[in-house]
Amino acid sequence: MTLTLLAAAPKGPLDTWSPTLLALFALLLPLIALVIVLAFTIDSRRVSAWIAVIFTLAAAICALLVVAIEVAHPLHLERPATFLTFFTGQSGSAQEFTLQWGVLSDPLAAVVSFTVTLVSLLVQIYALAFMRREDGVVRFYSVLLFATFAMLGVTFSTNYFEMLLFFGLVTLSTYLMIGHWWQREEAVSAASRAFIISALGDVALLAAVAYIYFRYNELNFQALTGHYTGGRVSANGLFVMSILVFIAAAAKSAQFPLHVWLSGSAQAPAPAAALIHSAGSAVCGVYLIARAYGLFHASPRALALLAIAGGLTAVLGVLWALFQDNLKRAIAYTTMSELGLMVLALGIGAYGASIFELFTHAWPKALLFLAAGVIIRELRTERLAEMGGLWRRLRFTRWLVLIAVLAGAGIPPFSTFWSKDTILSKALALGSPLAIAVITAVTFLGAMALVRIFALVFTGETARRRRFEPDRIRDAGGRLAFTMAVLAIASLVSGIRGFRGRTDPIAFVTFPGVSLPNSHLVAADVIAAAAVLGAAVAFVVYARRVPSPAALQPVRHAMGEGLFVDRAYQLAAVGIVLPVSRAASWVETRVIDGALDLVGDSIEFVGQPRRWLGEFRIRPLLIGFFAGVVALGAIAIVLAGGIIGKSG
Amino acid sequence: MPLIGALPQPITSTPLVFFVYLVLILLLGSALASVLLRNTLYAVGAFAASMVLVALLYLAIAPFLLVAIQLLVFTTVSAALLIGLLRATTGLRTSSVGRLSPQWIIGAAVSAAVLALVGVVLGATSWPTGFCCGIIVGLGPVLTNIYPVGLAVLAVILASAALGSGLLLIAPTLPSPARGGGSRTVRR
Amino acid sequence: MTAGLNLVLMASAALFAIGAFALVARRSAIVMVLGTQFMFAACGIAFVAFGRFGLGAKNQNAGAAMALFAGAVAVTELAVGLAMAAIVYREHRNFALDADRG
DSSP states (O other): OOOEEEOOSOOOGGGSSOHHHHHHHHHHHHHHHHHHHHHTOTTOHHHHHHHHHHHHHHHHHHHHHHHHHHHHOTTTTTOOOBEEEOOEEEOSSTTSOEEEOOOOBSHHHHHHHHHHHHHHHHHHHHHHHHTTTOSOHHHHHHHHHHHHHHHHHHHTOOBHHHHHHHHHHHHHHHHHHHTSSTTSHHHHHHHHHHHHHHHHHHHHHHHHHHHHHHHHSOOBHHHHTTTGGGTSSOHHHHHHHHHHHHHHHHHHHTOGGGOHHHHHGGGSOHHHHHHHHHHSHHHHHHHHHHHTHHHHHTOHHHHHHHHHHHHHHHHHHHHHHTTOOBHHHHHHHHHHHHHHHHHHHHHHTOHHHHHHHHHHHHHHHHHHHHHHHHHHHHHTOOBGGGOOOOTTTOTTHHHHHHHHHHHHHTOTTSHHHHHHHHHHHHHHHHTOHHHHHHHHHHHHHHHHHHHHHHHHHHSSOOOOOTTOOGGGOOOOOTHHHHHHHHHHHHHHHTTOOOBTTTBOHHHHSOOTTOOOOOOOHHHHHHHHHHHHHHHHHHHHHHHTTOOOOGGGHHHHHHHHTGGGHHHHHHHHIIIIIHHHHHHHHHIIIIIIHHHHHHHHHHHHHHTOHHHHHTTOOHHHHHHHHHHHHHHHHHHHHHHHHHHHHHHO | OOOOOSSOOOBOOHHHHHHHHHHHHHHHHHHHHHHHOSSHHHHHHHHHHHHHHHHHHHHHHSOHHHHHHIIIIIIHHHHHHHHHHHHHHTTTOOOOOOSOOTHHHHHHHHHHHHHHHHHHHHHHOOOOOOSOOOOOOOHHHIIIIIOHHHHHHHHHHHHHHHHHHHHHHHSOOOOOGGGOOSOTTOOO | OOBOHHHHHHHHHHHHHHHHHHHHHOOBHHHHHHHHHHHHHHHHHHHHHIIIIISOGGGHHHHHHHHHHHHHHHHHHHHHHHHHHHHHHHHHSSOBOOTTTO
């Protein structure tokens, strides 16, 4: 194992700090904290939690420094990313392929890693108070640390294979988070569903890795950047590669046919759900597409696929969000819609805008989930139909949720407005009416969905329920309020573009060959109008609890169930997978286990010398053994002597 | 500490040759004693002495690391295991193995055959020597670079053996079969 | 007078023969195990001898490495053999393995 630091950056005053070293620290700190918690402090809840928080804070600081270095470097657009190679596995000669495990630090990784670490930190501080009276707190923090490590690993991956490995870790961490309250049956089934779909994505990524390696003999992102357009692989081949990568990304980011796990993620505890949606698995898929964007950019059909799938996801997600009765599930579907919007943006070429959308969307979404945790705990229900009237009671949280909803809806000057505006600008620049219509509709409906949530929870009267005293509702305080306030501030300011004229967030993360969209005033107006209009409509409809006509009830039911896509998957699983697994289990029980039992029984027989020592006659056996050795040796000598004699 | 030559030359310095001869004679003598003695405890003692003599032989012709391991690890672990077993079972009394059996003759014949075999090999062949006389590599790098898996397995095995011998030494006497037999861990 | 490969190999063979004799001729389980130990030691000496005198300086310490591994295997086998001896003792209160009984 060799530890080499290869710094390819020009020397300047801010280059003495290597961003990759900081990135490596940021990556390893959660892992070290996890090891410490599991090895030493597993018996103490408080110490484990604080260790997790402190180490994540350190990781967040490292990520922030990485961002600062990336921002401050004057040539950050052209500088090649620095590597930290800490393992080299070679097969054969020096010209053979070397698999380098490294840490890649460039603007894309910097932005996303900062998002991940900061959200993880805030979620952990929130959980200090939220999970205080629960069992399994140490397990929760361990899983959060593991998830942070896995996400940072994805973010800092240098090649497809490393990303595959960390994708698998993200799958596992998602499963652990969703299934944290494993005593609940729905949580276990939701976790299993998430695991299966995510693992399906990992398999697709494995196939993509194999195919890419087979055709290009190279897996490193940076080394591959020029190869896609080189013409070594046909257009069909590129499309197949991009389909495989897209399947992996779709599984992680809940794009249309692979979205069914996202509603189940509402089973996770609120802080874990916040992490998954804003900086966890949901972000991984979009990040993969952004990293592999050279591949997609080289194949116009792939870009079209992205746009279509993303648009479909965005529209469906927001439609289904409007008909959910469960608070967390409603928020989850709005996440699905936003992820679809990000993928759509990547499809139409708004690369920087998509990543910016990822950045700006994380804060209000995390804030919504954390607030949902408070709301659900205070109201002791998850159903929106039973909520209401919290405006008077949660005097601090109400402002935070209002900010989150406005920010998520895209109302200026809050965060997602700026990113959605840029996406629409790119669509306008392309002149594609479908994209323009979809983006506008998604903004409108998205604003509706979010304000619907706000209206149903905060306005009106608290529904009377048996054994529930609305006067005992207390607002969130202390750490809960602190973390949510931080997220609210982030939702407010994260849209700011042009900090002292040096960095435009859209221009910060770029892809060569993809033009930056200018921000049309038209686009800004359209987005603002759509968002405000949607918010107003939703407020009017839902604040007054306008009852929906009974004729629409089947439609509502269908939408609420996500158009039964999930049900279709379950039927397919039972019909197809079950017989196959029965056959496989027969083979395993009879054939494989039988063979192993045979080996085990024979070992057990040998291990009881009482039995066979009384039956064997050792001495003749030994004599025969040595006689055989002598005979074999004699033969060998004669043969060897003959050979040596011949060769002289 | 005798120098280890770089070329496959026999040892020619007379004191060292005498040392090697002496060690070999003592080694064979103590090995014979070990297998011929009736008292098991003495046999174990002679065995330990032979292992120490093997280590002394290694002093002349092998890297010092091997000497150290032979002495510190193999010898002590083996002796500890043996003495532990003896302590647990017979209580270090005289062994109760019976008188000579006719099989001794057959055993002697087998041993003579093996010896003769190697004698024939030595007499009839001259092994090819000297490929290329390259760099001298120390034992440590050889172990870690060329045989890392073997080194790992070795470490695990030695650790287990050390652990086992320690456990055996501190374990109480084995239960006698007259107490009803059966292992202590079986519950009815 | 020189001490070369032949001398050490002869000694190794003799030691191996002594070990084989103990394994075949003695009744006591412990002494039989000692015999196997001598055989392993003889192998180790042979390895080292070839490393030192035989095939060239580059393999000198490879011979020692092999002896190291052989010694480890020897210790393992010692443990297993002694465990069996303990079982035999538990049954019969001595270590004897007769030809009739095995």
